Amino acid sequence: xxxxxxxxxxxxxxxxxxxxxxxxxxxxxxxxxxxxxxxxxxxxxxxxxxxxxxxxxxxxxxxxxxxxxxxxxxxxxxxxxxxxxxxxxxxxxxxxxxxxxxxxxxxxxxxxxxxxxxxxxxxxxx
Numbered sequence: 001x002x003x004x005x006x007x008x009x010x011x012x013x014x015x016x017x018x019x020x021x022x023x024x025x026x027x028x029x030x031x032x033x034x035x036x037x038x039x040x041x042x043x044x045x046x047x048x049x050x051x052x053x054x055x056x057x058x059x060x061x062x063x064x065x066x067x068x069x070x071x072x073x074x075x076x077x078x079x080x081x082x083x084x085x086x087x088x089x090x091x092x093x094x095x096x097x098x099x100x101x102x103x104x105x106x107x108x109x110x111x112x113x114x115x116x117x118x119x120x121x122x123x124x125x126x
Contacts, residue, residue: 003058004096011039012053013095019088026081035094037106046071049089056093064089 006012013035017028029036038044040054048066056062066087068074076083 003060005058006040006053006056006093006096008040008054009099011037011097011099011101012056012093013037013097014053015092015094016049017090020081020085021088026087030090030092039099041099046087048087049091052089053091053093056091058093058096061090061092064091 004010015030016036017030018026020026036045038050038053040050043050046066048064048070051070052062052064052066066089068084068086071087072081072085074083076085081087
């Protein structure tokens with residue numbers, strides 16, 4: 001039986017480790033129980049990651065180098081990602097879902113969801 005494939009109209013659950021070419025780890029979600037959920041139709045993450053996930057099957061792993069123009073481009077992220085930096089990503093596809101499917105494990109106990117308009121949130125963060 002063929003496993004589910006990540007296509008542009010799906011939502012995926014992944015483990016991912018993202019680093020710079022010098023080895024600096026930017027984010028590592030392998031082995032710590034955290035997962036990332038990405039709707040491949042939305043711009044929830046950098047374009048290179050979305051494009052690289054398409055075509056993967058559940059249980060598959062992929063290493064990819066994401067060109068700067070599909071990541072953070074000429075501006076980078078000051079103090080974190082230098083301008084024009086390629087990103088190295090290791091991705092493991094855990095699950096493929098239909099859009100709109102939410103599971104209890106998506107919101108583990110202990111996390112808070114704050115709802116309000118931007119002005120309310122900013123005033124509560126001071």
